Structure formats: structure tokens, C-alpha cells
Amino acid sequence: MAEHRVRVTQDSASRWRRRAGEYDTLAEALAAAEPGDTVTVRPGTFRENVLLDKAVTIVPAQGPGTVRIDPPSGVPLTVTAAATVRDLVVEGGDSSAPAVLVTGPQAAPAFSGCRVESRSATGIEITGGARPTLHGCVVTNPGGLGLRLRGEGTAAAFEDCEVATAAQAGLAVLAGATAALERCRIHHTAGAGVLLADPGSAAELTGCEIYEIRGSGVQAEAQAGGRLVDCEIHRVTGNGLTLDGEAELVLTGCRVHDLPENGADLRGRSRLSLAHTTVRDFGRGALSVWDQGTEAVAESCQIHGSTGEYPALWVSDGARLTLTDCALHDLPDALFVLDRDSAATADRCSFSRIRSSAVSVSGGAHVTLTACRVQEAGTGLWFRDHGSGGLLSDCEISDVATGVIVTKGADPVLRDCTVRASTDAGVYVSAQGRGTFEDCRVSHGKGFGFHIIDGCRTQLTHCRAEQNERAGFEFSEPGPVAEGCTSDDVAPSPGVADVPSPRSAQLTAAAASLTSATASAAPSTTPVIAPIPDCRPADEALAELDSLVGLATVKQEVRTLIDLISVGKRRRQAGLKAPSLRRHLVFTGAPGTGKTTVARLYGEILASLGVLQRGHLVEVARVDLVGEHIGSTAIRTAAAFDRARGGVLFIDEAYALAPEDGARDFGREAIDTLVKLMEDHRDEVVVIVAGYTSEMERFLSANPGVSSRFSRTITFPDYTADELLEIARAQCAEHEYALAEATEGALLHHFTALDRGPNFGNGRTARQVFETMVERHAMRVAHLADPSTEELQLLVPADLPTARLP
DSSP states (O other): OGGGOEEEEOOOSOGGGOOEEEESSHHHHHHHOOTTOEEEEOSEEEOSOEEEOSSOEEEETTOTTSEEEOOSSSOSEEEOSSOEEESOEEEEOOTTSEEEEEESTTOOOEEESOEEEEOSSEEEEEETTOOOEEESOEEEETTSEEEEEESTTOEEEEESOEEEEESSOSEEEETTOEEEEESOEEEEESSOSEEEESTTOEEEEESOEEEEESSOSEEEETTOEEEEESOEEEEESSOSEEEOTTOEEEEESOEEEEESSOSEEEOTTOEEEEESOEEEEESSOSEEEOSTTOEEEEESOEEEOOSSSSEEEEEOTTOEEEEESOEEEEESEEEEEOSTTOEEEEESOEEEEEEEEEEEEOTTOEEEEESOEEEEEEEEEEEOSTTOEEEEESOEEEEEEEEEEEETTOOOEEESOEEEEEEEEEEEEETTOOOEEESOEEESOSSEEEEEOTTOOOEEESOEEESOSSEEEEESSSOOEEESOEETTSOOOBTTBSSOOHHHHHHHHHHHHHHHHHTTTOSSOOOOOEEOOOOSOHHHHHHHHHHSSSOHHHHHHHHHHHHHHHHHHHHHHTTOOOOOOOOOEEEEEOTTSSHHHHHHHHHHHHHHTTSSSSOOEEEEOHHHHOOSSTTHHHHHHHHHHHHTTTSEEEETTGGGGSOTTOTTOTHHHHHHHHHHHHHHTTTTOEEEEEEOHHHHHHHHTSSHHHHHHOOEEEEEOOOOHHHHHHHHHHHHHHHTOEEOHHHHHHHHHHHHTSOOSTTOOTHHHHHHHHHHHHHHHHHHHTTOSSOOHHHHHEEOGGGSTTSOOO
């Protein structure tokens, strides 16, 4: 057996212990070796059961794969000491024994580059308090488990290892053992990729991949726990994650996808925490959460791409679900909460492209939604039956068939919520549904805003409806209670408006009929909906625009926009298609040319026409939008956009967000965030960006979506000397001063001679000149013993900034 001969070398530095020997079997060599020795093995297959009970190193003489251990039965390799094993191949076919057994409290071996190719009960069994480390090892075991750890105190660390085939679980951690895996792969198993069971059992996986599994990717049960960081679970036939029996899993930065069943199925008081994790392309649900005491928590997660027809999130039998800053999209249904004691909480989450219901609540369940967004869904929220309800605050629902449905005794509370662009109804209540709506707004719908039938006792407080094609409020029978609600299709009280609109006449007649029919039957009065309080009429704002000095082309551009909007509104009222308008504008020109003033008036005019809710102006610059660290810019930009809801967001010197040398500048993040917000809330905010002409061209090319959203540019020319004089005259009139004839001539000459370089202030310069003249006038008149009224008012050439003081 010379081809199987092994050699032992002693690695100590002590000369008197130096020795070397050659042996015919591994058993002989290991018996002769002492702790610290290296056993060098020549190529061949050793058909013997090897026991490593000393801290020796065993290594093939000619490299990986040249030495195999393959006995006819039993355990091929048993390790009970802190040995080192490199590049061996271990085979075995005993279905009642593992191929490699690491056992005992002294067993802390290091395996490197080894392969286990067996049909054994287990590829590698670790038990009895052993604590091995494995690096770059591969296990294939089509006869049983891949890796198994058992017993308290048993722990193993795996780096860059692979379980390539297993007839059962790829990794099983049982009876209080623990495992740590980094950059490992587990695939092609006929059981769970990772199985965790029993109290105290735990595994931590970092940068690992689990795929091609006939079962669950990770299965945790019986109070076991696990943590996965930057891991990928995909192409499994069962659930991506299965939790039961008070088990707990924590996933951070993971990807779970391509699953025929659930992304995660939780039962039996188990708990799942997800952070920055994506669950996609699932056949049944992303998260199915069952049973009292079971809980799932997700933060900053993405859930999308269902391939089946089931709700993505299913909460039932008293379970709990908490979502924070999550995005759910491209789903048949998003969130279903069923059964009494079941509850779901969502904070700052978005639901988009939902084919049926974004949120459905039934069976007495409860939801809490705060600052959530629902867009492009069949139904935004549906509260289905008795006891079902919840609290919704600051939520937005848009581009849906019906925004909120309340039926069969359900009773939710909605505060400061908005429904926009519904095709059927913004809010629909029927069949003894109730609901409380406070400070809610429904606009731009093709049907009714608030549609309440069957005498439902819905409470409406300070709600507002506008630009809904059928009506703002429709109450078919007595029952709803409304306080302080307004609608744009209700005329003012007699004496305020001469002629009521046709729709207001219908509402008045209906109210009178209901009042007469129910005077004795209903204890409450019929709801009264008031007209929306008037803002300043458009004609007044336009008159102020016309009174501005100069800006002839600007005035014409704004009037053209107003005419298009007015005619479009009339066409809609006549049942015709209205032209699609881009209301966002680019103002170009030097400072002081009136850009901010025109933006303020533009917002007022749009509000008076019903295009904007408030018409207020929020002025910001780069410093208000761009943060100091990653992520803060998007938050600042979104906050500024929120302040401008219902009005105009005016971004001065917008080109500063896209500096010429700013490839990594956070300003581009502000632009990207702004473009998305403009698309998501296109009917709520008008955005005007302003700056120098050439620099604004660079801004418009910073993002592909920017130029398409700003299709109209209005150029503000510099003021002429005559126009600057006119501004100075206006300042004098406003502050009760007068210009002598000679002073006007001197002022005109002064304005003509001004340097019109980059720092020229236009109207601002005229106002500064006036302020300087007032100061010089005061210095001059203060020395007069008893100045007359004319002297207190009259500005003379000596008061000009260029004149010499006496």
C-alpha cells in the first residue's frame, strides 16, 4: 500500500523532538503523531474510519481532491480535538451515520477546502459542545441532511461554504445549538434550506444565498431564532420563510423572490422583523400572519410583483402587522386584515398599482394608517362589516375607482385625508356603514365626492368637496350628520349670489324634501353643505398683475394660461374633453424682475379658478432642499413640497441644484425627488423654477423628467430706465413722497447710466435708490427749523445717491 503511505512531521522548533516517519495507514500515522504534528497524506483512497483526537494537522501532499476517506461503513471521519483538516474528500454511504462527526467539548477543529460527498444520514454532524470552523468546504449528500448541529454549547462558523445537494434540510440547527454562516450557499435540497428548531437554537447568516429548495427557504419553529443580513432566498417550492411555535427571525437587507407560495408564513406566536428587505414575485402572499400573538414588523421594505391572485399581506386570527416606510406595488390586493383582534399599522407607506383593494378590513379587525399614499387602485380602503374599523390620518388616495368604502356596520375614523381622481366615488357609505370623516377632502372625481346612502349615520366634520363631476355631497336619505362641510357646487346664501347654480338648486330642493319627510322621524336636522369660501376673485389678482410696471410679455403669457384653464373648465362642464395643461413653469431672467410677485399672483388666480385649493406661495432655495448627508435631501424636499400642497412651490435660483461640477452633488437627489413628487401629486401643487436664462437650461437637462414637466418658459426682461423711473414713482406714491420735475429727470439719467452687469438688481435697484433718497431727504430736512408739508414730502435732485450732500 505504498501509494497510500502517509508521513508525519513534527513542527516544533526543539531539535531533540525533531522526527519524521512514514506509515501505511492513517490510523498508524495518527497514533504516532503528537499535538502540533502535521500528517501529510499521499494521493489515494483510504478505506478506514479515521479518528482525529489530537490537535494535529492533516493535509494532502499533492493538493485538494487527491486524498479520499471512504470506509465501507460507519463514520468516515470523527473529530474530537482542535485539529486542522485541509483539502480532504470524505465519502460515505452509511444511512445510519454521518460522513463527518465533530463531537465533544474539546472539538474545535478548523476545516478548510474539504469536500463531503456522501449518501449518509448527515453530511457533517456537529454535537456535544463542539465548536468547529469551516472555510471553503462543500457538502453534497443526496441521502440525508447536509449539515446538522445539535445540543447546547454546540456552535459552528461557516465561511464561503456550500451545501450543494441534500435529501433533507441543507442546514439543521437543533436542541440549543448555534451557527454563523458568511457568504455561504445552500441549494438543491429536498427539505428546508435552513431548519431551526428548539429553544435556544439560533443561526446568523450574512451574505448567504438559499435557492432551488424543495421546501421552505428558512424554517424556524419551537422557539428557535435566526438573523439574516444581506441574504437572498429564491426559487423554492414552499414559503421563503416559515415560522411557527414562537420562533423569531430578523432579516436586514435581504431579497426574497421567485416563490410559488408565501414570502413568509407566520403562525403560533412567532415573530418576524424585516428591514430594507425586498419580497417579490410570489405566488400566494408576501406575508401571511396567523394566530393570536403572532407578529410581523417591516421597515423600509419593498413588496411587489405578485404572480397569483391573493392579497400580498394577510393578517388574521388575532395576528399583528406593523409597516413603516414600506412600498407595495403591482399586486392584486395589498393588505387584508381579518377577524376580531387582528390589527395592522402602516406609517408613511405607499400602495400603488393595486388591481383590486389596497386595504381591506373585515371580521372586526382594526387598522391604523398614518401619512400613507394609495395610488392607482381599484378600491383604496374597504371597511367591510360590523366591528371593522381603524384610524387613518393624513393619508392620500388618488387615481382609484372608489377611494373609501364603508359597509355593513363598519365604523372607521378618517382625519385630514385626501381622495383625488376617483372614477366612481371618493367616499361611499352604504348598508348601515358608519364612519367619521374629519377635515377630509375629495376632489377631481368623475362621480360623487361623498356618496352616502341607506340612511347611514356617517359623521362629516369640516370636509370639503370640489371639482367632482356628479356632485360634491350626495345623501340619498336622512342619516348623515355634517358640520362645517363645503363644496364648490353649492351656491352662496341668497343675497350673496344673485342666481344659484343648477346643482345648488337641486341640493336645496332635496334638502327641503328630506327635511319635510323626516321632521318627525329623525332627531337630527338634514345636513347642510355650504359653498367653499371665496378667495380673492381672479379679476382682482389679474388687475394687480396688470398694474405691475413693464412685463408686457409676461402678462400676456400668464393671461394665455389663465384663458386655457378657464375654457378647459367650461368644456368639462359641457361634457367635452379639456386640453391637457402643463401648469408648472420656468421663469428666466435677472434678479429683481418680478418673478416672485408674478408667481404669487399666479397661485392666487389658480385658486380663484378652483385649480388649486389654497393658492399660497412657498418660496425655497437650494439651502432649503439639500441636506448634509445621504437621505436628508429627499426628506427636506418632500417637506417643502408638502408645505406647498394646494399652492405654488417657487424654487429660486433652481440651477444651483445642478452645479456644473456637481456629479456627486446632493442637489441632483433633490431634483429626482421633486420630479417624482410632481408626478405623484400633479394636481395638488404648481412648481415654478426660476433663475438666470443660461443656467436654467442646465437645470432643465439635469433629469430626463424635468424638461417634460416644465413645458412653458416665461422670460422676464430687464427693466428699462423709464420703467425703473415708473417703479420709483410708485414707491413715492405708496409712501406719500413726491418727485420734483427736476428730480425725475435726474433719476432717469441716473437709471440710464447704471451698470447692467451680473449684479444689476432691476426693480430691487429702483427700490434701493428710493430708500437712499428717503434717508438723504431726512438728513436734509432734519436741519430745517420748521419744514412745511411740501418740504416733508418733496424729493429733490440733491437727494439722489450720486449727489453731494451740502
